[in-house]
Amino acid sequence: MLAPMLDRLTPEQVTQIERRLADENRKFQRDNLRISERDRRRKRARFVVDRLEDWVGKLSQPQLERVREYAERMPLLDELRDRDRRRLQREVLAVIRARQARERLPELIANWERGRETVYVKALESWREQYFNLLIDIDGSLGPEQRRRAHANLRRYAEDFESLTGR
Numbered sequence: 001m002l003a004p005m006l007d008r009l010t011p012e013q014v015t016q017i018e019r020r021l022a023d024e025n026r027k028f029q030r031d032n033l034r035i036s037e038r039d040r041r042r043k044r045a046r047f048v049v050d051r052l053e054d055w056v057g058k059l060s061q062p063q064l065e066r067v068r069e070y071a072e073r074m075p076l077l078d079e080l081r082d083r084d085r086r087r088l089q090r091e092v093l094a095v096i097r098a099r100q101a102r103e104r105l106p107e108l109i110a111n112w113e114r115g116r117e118t119v120y121v122k123a124l125e126s127w128r129e130q131y132f133n134l135l136i137d138i139d140g141s142l143g144p145e146q147r148r149r150a151h152a153n154l155r156r157y158a159e160d161f162e163s164l165t166g167r
Contacts, residue, residue, distance in 0.1 A: 006101035014096055021089050028085070032078040040078065045071035052138060055153055056146040063141055070134045074127060080120040088112055 009017075032040065048067050053059055059067070095104045113121075142150065 003101040003105045006096050006105065007099045009096060014093070017096070018093065021093075025082070025086065025089075028082060033082060037076065040076055041071045044074070044076075048134070056138075056142060056150045059138075060141070060143070063138055066134065066137055066141070070130060074130055075123060077120070077123050077127060080117065080123060084116055084120055087115060091115070 032043075035043070045068050048071065049059060049064065052063075052067070091108060092105075095101050095108060098104075139150075
């Protein structure tokens with residue numbers, strides 16, 4: 001388990017973790033917050049297209065348009081996401097600094113969403129609903145080859161899970 005090791009970190013090692021988190025936070029800001037809204041929406045659409053094409057292959061023009069529509073309609077959550085990431089980082093660092101990882105880290109990890117801003121929770125619920133609606137729409141528009149590829153991917157995952165469970 002990781003917790004006993006975290007309880008033995010030196011102050012210098014904790015400082016190194018803090019530096020690493022600060023670097024990651026700057027990168028997140030640069031990549032997600034310091035770009036225009038238009039670029040953020042394009043980035044979101046590209047991300048969704050890439051994930052879908054990993055599963056089903058090349059998307060058709062109407063499918064691409066549906067993804068663009070989704071990306072334009074959904075509110076941008078990056079600022080809320082950034083604040084939530086930093087909140088969780090502060091909580092984990094406080095546990096590490098107090099050398100209480102063994103006692104407190106399991107609970108913190110199990111309930112990492114506790115303490116989220118209400119506005120972020122509601123925004124995530126809306127995002128999930130709209131994203132699932134997008135997936136349902138895309139699923140309904142899959143061509144035969146796209147559906148075959150999606151089924152093959154699902155079969156592969158099912159086989160992986162079965163082998164992990166020892167069946």
